[in-house]
Amino acid sequence: MYICLCRAVTDRQIxxxxxxxxxxxxxxxxxxxxxxxxxxxxxxTRELIDQALSEI
Ligand code: FES
Structure with missing residues (x-):
């Protein structure tokens, strides 16, 4: 799923x-x-990063 439409960045890439x-x-x-x-x-994006960091 695209999170950043301007730069075409997905949640997966983040x-x-x-x-x-x-x-x-x-x-x-x-x-x-x-x-x-x-x-x-x-x-x-910040929320996704926090979430991903907490799962490492
Ligand atoms: Fe515009 Fe990410 S959606 S900078």
Missing amino acids: RESVENGASSFREVREELDVGTCCGRCVPE
């Missing part, structure tokens, strides 16, 4: 980014470009 070592919104953003246009996806 999860994989965390599983591959990203531990903050900033690190995920640097890798995937998520949230760098309109910013509407930022709250949901």
Whole structure:
């Protein structure tokens, strides 16, 4: 499912980014470009990152 429509980033990519070592919104953003246009996806992206981090 697309979380960031502007940059075409999916929840799966965000999860994989965390599983591959990203531990903050900033690190995920640097890798995937998520949230760098309109910013509407930022709250949901942060939630997904928190969720993924808690499952590691
Ligand atoms: Fe992610 Fe616009 S939906 S920056």
